[in-house]
Amino acid sequence: MLIDRMEVTDIKEVAEDIFELKVCGDLASRVKEPGQFVHVQAAHSIDTLLRRPISICDVNRESRELTMIFRAEGKGTKRLAECRQGEELNVLGPLGNGFPIESCKPGGTAVLVGGGVGVPPLYYLSRQLKKNGVNVIHVLGFANKQVSFYEKEFSELGPTRLATVDGSAGQKGFVTNVIEEHDITYDIMYACGPVPMLKALEANYSNKPLYLSLEQRMGCAIGACFACTCQTVDPNDEKGYRKVCSDGPVFKAGEVILSC
Amino acid sequence: MLIDRMEVTDIKEVAEDIFELKVCGDLASRVKEPGQFVHVQAAHSIDTLLRRPISICDVNRESRELTMIFRAEGKGTKRLAECRQGEELNVLGPLGNGFPIESCKPGGTAVLVGGGVGVPPLYYLSRQLKKNGVNVIHVLGFANKQVSFYEKEFSELGPTRLATVDGSAGQKGFVTNVIEEHDITYDIMYACGPVPMLKALEANYSNKPLYLSLEQRMGCAIGACFACTCQTVDPNDEKGYRKVCSDGPVFKAGEVILSC
Amino acid sequence: MLNIALPGLNMKNPVMPASGCFAFGKEYGELYDLNCLGAIAIKAATKETRFGNPTPRVAETPGGMLNAIGLQNPGVEKIINEELKWLESFDTPILANIAGKETNDYVYTAEQLSKVPNVGALELNISCPNVKEGGITFGTVPEIAAELTEKVKAVSTVPVYVKLSPNVSDIVGMAKAVEEAGADGLSMINTLMGMRIDLKTQAPVLANKMGGLSGPAIKPVAIRMVYEVSQHVTIPIIGMGGIQDAEDVIEFFLAGASAVAVGTANFVDPLVCPKIIEDLPALLEKMNVSHIDELKGRSWGACQKTSSSR
Amino acid sequence: MLNIALPGLNMKNPVMPASGCFAFGKEYGELYDLNCLGAIAIKAATKETRFGNPTPRVAETPGGMLNAIGLQNPGVEKIINEELKWLESFDTPILANIAGKETNDYVYTAEQLSKVPNVGALELNISCPNVKEGGITFGTVPEIAAELTEKVKAVSTVPVYVKLSPNVSDIVGMAKAVEEAGADGLSMINTLMGMRIDLKTQAPVLANKMGGLSGPAIKPVAIRMVYEVSQHVTIPIIGMGGIQDAEDVIEFFLAGASAVAVGTANFVDPLVCPKIIEDLPALLEKMNVSHIDELKGRSWGACQKTSSSR
Numbered sequence A, B: 001m002l003i004d005r006m007e008v009t010d011i012k013e014v015a016e017d018i019f020e021l022k023v024c025g026d027l028a029s030r031v032k033e034p035g036q037f038v039h040v041q042a043a044h045s046i047d048t049l050l051r052r053p054i055s056i057c058d059v060n061r062e063s064r065e066l067t068m069i070f071r072a073e074g075k076g077t078k079r080l081a082e083c084r085q086g087e088e089l090n091v092l093g094p095l096g097n098g099f100p101i102e103s104c105k106p107g108g109t110a111v112l113v114g115g116g117v118g119v120p121p122l123y124y125l126s127r128q129l130k131k132n133g134v135n136v137i138h139v140l141g142f143a144n145k146q147v148s149f150y151e152k153e154f155s156e157l158g159p160t161r162l163a164t165v166d167g168s169a170g171q172k173g174f175v176t177n178v179i180e181e182h183d184i185t186y187d188i189m190y191a192c193g194p195v196p197m198l199k200a201l202e203a204n205y206s207n208k209p210l211y212l213s214l215e216q217r218m219g220c221a222i223g224a225c226f227a228c229t230c231q232t233v234d235p236n237d238e239k240g241y242r243k244v245c246s247d248g249p250v251f252k253a254g255e256v257i258l259s260c
Numbered sequence C, D: 001m002l003n004i005a006l007p008g009l010n011m012k013n014p015v016m017p018a019s020g021c022f023a024f025g026k027e028y029g030e031l032y033d034l035n036c037l038g039a040i041a042i043k044a045a046t047k048e049t050r051f052g053n054p055t056p057r058v059a060e061t062p063g064g065m066l067n068a069i070g071l072q073n074p075g076v077e078k079i080i081n082e083e084l085k086w087l088e089s090f091d092t093p094i095l096a097n098i099a100g101k102e103t104n105d106y107v108y109t110a111e112q113l114s115k116v117p118n119v120g121a122l123e124l125n126i127s128c129p130n131v132k133e134g135g136i137t138f139g140t141v142p143e144i145a146a147e148l149t150e151k152v153k154a155v156s157t158v159p160v161y162v163k164l165s166p167n168v169s170d171i172v173g174m175a176k177a178v179e180e181a182g183a184d185g186l187s188m189i190n191t192l193m194g195m196r197i198d199l200k201t202q203a204p205v206l207a208n209k210m211g212g213l214s215g216p217a218i219k220p221v222a223i224r225m226v227y228e229v230s231q232h233v234t235i236p237i238i239g240m241g242g243i244q245d246a247e248d249v250i251e252f253f254l255a256g257a258s259a260v261a262v263g264t265a266n267f268v269d270p271l272v273c274p275k276i277i278e279d280l281p282a283l284l285e286k287m288n289v290s291h292i293d294e295l296k297g298r299s300w301g302a303c304q305k306t307s308s309s310r
């Protein structure tokens, strides 16, 4: 974990209001696991006082580059979308604990399920799994075709199926519809996306190893402010809670209570 | 008076922390008198919520350009100093009542006395007076040589004498020392600068027409918030006060009480 | 979808400039047609002419500003004969803000102003120090605020709004006290007391030392107070404090306001009031609302929506 | 030029992280050496383990943030055995923040904590609702605050600071009441009560609805209160509320503070505390001051400078 002034090396709109941002700096080499995130200062203005948590979408250790993909929605992310090449970004990270890639043996099959801007961390995860000799299958859900991204990139790593709410791309419906209908066989499932999606996955696919990446509003993002806690499912757990920022954002299904 | 999104056409540092900023837009053609000012939005951020009042230093009606000179000191002016060519600035103006140039007959002599960042409005004033056939003499006071500016520009319009507190340029001392020692004869005096300077001028040169440009912290800059009022010298004045923003910033000596 | 009828104020839309930030309209009237406004809250009137505080009277703060104008105004007589006369040419109701040093000042000024045809309602600014009560403000003791309200109501021929100060421990108690005393509406919030010290002079920036904090910085406090109070009173609330755009107006309605006032933002963007009024309809459509009134109090009302995340 | 000796707290410099924004130091300890801090105000301890409020617990506001953590903490026993034990390795005094639902909770927790060797002083967080008194906070009624202070003083073996809530009409009255009751120092200010409503969900952003407003937005209110209170008490004040840089620290000293705490700014820049400590000496030199203590209360003290303009 460090605070790095990273240089913006590239920024582009990869889908409607969805931006791919590449930054360069020492921080990139510290990333331990896919699923970790960074806490980004959107502006040197008290207008957007708090940092924004953004998942690490990809890491290039050689070029010391880190890729993020985010939706420009509120003040902070809109400002981030205005970043220009050469600009400096103040980035805190890498933060949290990511997806356990060692949990899937080489030759095994992993299903990666993403929804909306929950998709980005799965890309680095998929690359790492593939490198370990794991077969990867991707099921990606988006609201519609306009906001979908990275289909090509994921396809290069393994079979990739899309679901869109309005049917404008892939199958009409939710990721769970896709998984059901195609009767995908797998050894482990990794997921990141909206809580309703995670809940549906937990309800239906807890029979095999399932890891979920959560989201919560954050203050410090390093475990010091208790903004992001969630309760454990086990009432006898010693602490009774987990911090999404420092214990997570990835948890094994059944470890914490999902609430929206 | 209008709100204009003016384009930055040029910005450069003309002395230590002193910037010359040129902006282009319809507002330029509305300027009535030298000594008027504009109210500039330094950033679209709540960090510098209030606008900054800056004097109009020069107007080019043909190119629709307006020149300002300001000292980058606090948050807002520092941000303004970072303006880049092509950027849009939100400018409200022209505001207030400037120096009455008709008060000096063609062939007459006007002394223009400026101190620090009180110097800028005198430049447009000098140009207008000269155009009217008035002889202009400039007495400009600065803290030191490093922060002095526009000596050359003023010299092209008429005799120009400098005073610096540390003696690093022109005469060591204050503008009043220069005026005294050179025994300048003139018909009218116009001045803009720190209150102690204006007070000294008022005390010594009220025998001839003397116009002073004041400064005050402002809210609206259009006369609606009563942030910038000063009291009249005449206790029987009907209103008893003047607003620096809309009645001034230029007043005839003896009209209002100078206070710092 | 924007017209609002409040006691004494028949408004084309719920947006008015806040008292003290708009003088008596003339200046902003040079920038746009005042007929577009829902109402105009004019600068505080006092019984006599007041010069106000020494300058500097304003200071910038993070996300806000401080002011200590000191209620400078030409006195109620001139306001009636000159300013309100001028405002008659507009089809916009006036909310006449009133201040004073003792109860009798308020009562006198209120009586005079309530007789003026284009004054739709009065707004009692009770943040002023009460000289008779040793300088404590009318706005911090419920009993004193209630007594003042009653006395003003007794002489006023138009509805009376009480403008609450946020510098209190129990804003609901204040609101209920003035409601019981007969107030027809509430305005909230006035400014928070604040200060800024200049590192160079090592003294407060404002000549008056303290001043009232306004602007975006105080919006969360204002929203909280409107939210609390609107659940405990039945009279309408004019919400204010940090409004900068149409979204902020909606936030105040959701909190429980029936109309809004815009103060500091006028200095940031002199066209902010017409801009907000122009932006509101599209925003309401996006929210599937046919009249802004429907949003009133929704944040605590029955029909709350559930949140969704990524 | 930075060392400060306050009751119970022998500080290398006047800068400490504020309670609740720094947990028990471990996390920030991974980013820098905690020995550089003047002191550490640890997260509020309660008698029992508390999980706190449902999430979302924080929201961004213009120039500030809201929080409603709900005093989540492992309980005083674990804090003593684990967190304070870990902190023993640092040469930095601890200010132990205490909260509770009734007076006995405070007294119990205070007694336990005051026995711990590295706890230099206690800080009573009296912004909590008092269940016995029907939910009004200890911090809004002077008599209740004074009584609590007295009872805690009676059991504590270390000095006791009372952390005042700004949500009151009369902060000076509160301060004097706790001073008379034996407080050794004051911490001010805690957060202002605020709220933000989400336009999409039409409900408050925080699950708890209301939260405490902190950050730069509240600095003018904090400065005003320190300025007022420091002129009426003789005990030292730890100033806080919106501090972001060394200049802000000086502003609090000029207002009358004897030390400062930095809260929200840690989230903006996790290195803010060491950065401020590093920046202070040069700033003091520029101001021609040989010790920061000299600046204390200068804004109302005898030696005010006069202002100069352009």
Ligand SMILES: Cc1cc2nc3c(=O)[nH]c(=O)nc-3n(C[C@H](O)[C@H](O)[C@H](O)COP(=O)(O)OP(=O)(O)OC[C@H]3O[C@@H](n4cnc5c(N)ncnc54)[C@H](O)[C@@H]3O)c2cc1C
Residues within 6 Å of the ligand: A037, A050, A051, A052, A053, A054, A055, A056, A068, A069, A070, A071, A072, A073, A074, A075, A076, A077, A078, A117, A118, A120, A121, A214, A215, A216, A217, A218, A249, C309, C310, D059, D060
């Ligand atoms: C661990 C983690 C990883 C994330 N990864 C990504 C990603 O890769 N791509 C992406 O587009 N988004 C991601 N998000 C969500 C992203 O943080 C929010 O969309 C973003 O903070 C919203 O900021 P804003 O300026 O658009 O909105 P604003 O409304 O201006 O935000 C106001 C405040 O609320 C917080 N906030 C608002 N929405 C959320 C949210 N959904 N989650 C957490 N905080 C929120 C902001 O951080 C800020 O503090 C992630 C969130 C978390 C917790």
Ligand SMILES: Cc1cc2nc3c(=O)[nH]c(=O)nc-3n(C[C@H](O)[C@H](O)[C@H](O)COP(=O)(O)OP(=O)(O)OC[C@H]3O[C@@H](n4cnc5c(N)ncnc54)[C@H](O)[C@@H]3O)c2cc1C
Residues within 6 Å of the ligand: B037, B050, B051, B052, B053, B054, B055, B056, B068, B069, B070, B071, B072, B073, B074, B075, B076, B077, B078, B117, B118, B120, B121, B214, B215, B216, B217, B218, B249, C059, C060, D309, D310
């Ligand atoms: C009519 C008029 C004309 C001016 N013309 C010029 C000019 O041509 N060149 C120039 O360099 N300066 C000029 N000034 C002064 C200039 O407005 C201030 O230096 C500037 O506002 C300071 O802003 P800041 O961001 O540097 O400081 P900050 O400290 O960030 O300012 C904080 C707030 O205080 C106000 N403020 C601070 N100092 C002053 C001041 N001296 N006068 C008025 N408001 C102040 C700011 O406007 C702002 O609202 C003029 C002032 C007035 C009133």
Ligand SMILES: Cc1cc2nc3c(=O)[nH]c(=O)nc-3n(C[C@H](O)[C@H](O)[C@H](O)COP(=O)(O)O)c2cc1C
Residues within 6 Å of the ligand: B219, B225, C018, C019, C020, C021, C043, C044, C067, C069, C071, C097, C125, C163, C189, C190, C191, C213, C214, C215, C216, C218, C240, C241, C242, C243, C261, C262, C263, C264, C265
């Ligand atoms: C410069 C200024 C002058 C004000 N004068 C008055 C006044 O005369 N009477 C009054 O009731 N409120 C006065 N106020 C308070 C505003 O009407 C409003 O309640 C407050 O500023 C909060 O709104 P805002 O954040 O939109 O400015 C004044 C505010 C400012 C900034």
Ligand SMILES: Cc1cc2nc3c(=O)[nH]c(=O)nc-3n(C[C@H](O)[C@H](O)[C@H](O)COP(=O)(O)O)c2cc1C
Residues within 6 Å of the ligand: A219, A225, D018, D019, D020, D021, D043, D044, D067, D069, D071, D097, D125, D163, D189, D190, D191, D213, D214, D215, D216, D218, D240, D241, D242, D243, D261, D262, D263, D264, D265
């Ligand atoms: C997330 C968060 C948690 C806090 N928790 C506590 C607490 O447990 N006890 C306490 O006395 N104050 C608590 N505070 C208040 C701070 O200590 C401080 O008084 C306040 O935030 C103002 O300072 P700031 O503007 O620098 O943040 C908390 C503040 C924040 C932002």
Ligand code: FES
Residues within 6 Å of the ligand: A217, A218, A219, A220, A221, A222, A223, A224, A225, A226, A227, A228, A229, A243, A244, A245, A246
């Ligand atoms: S965000 Fe601060 S503890 Fe997780």
Ligand code: FES
Residues within 6 Å of the ligand: B217, B218, B219, B220, B221, B222, B223, B224, B225, B226, B227, B228, B229, B243, B244, B245, B246
């Ligand atoms: S600045 Fe508002 S009246 Fe002059």
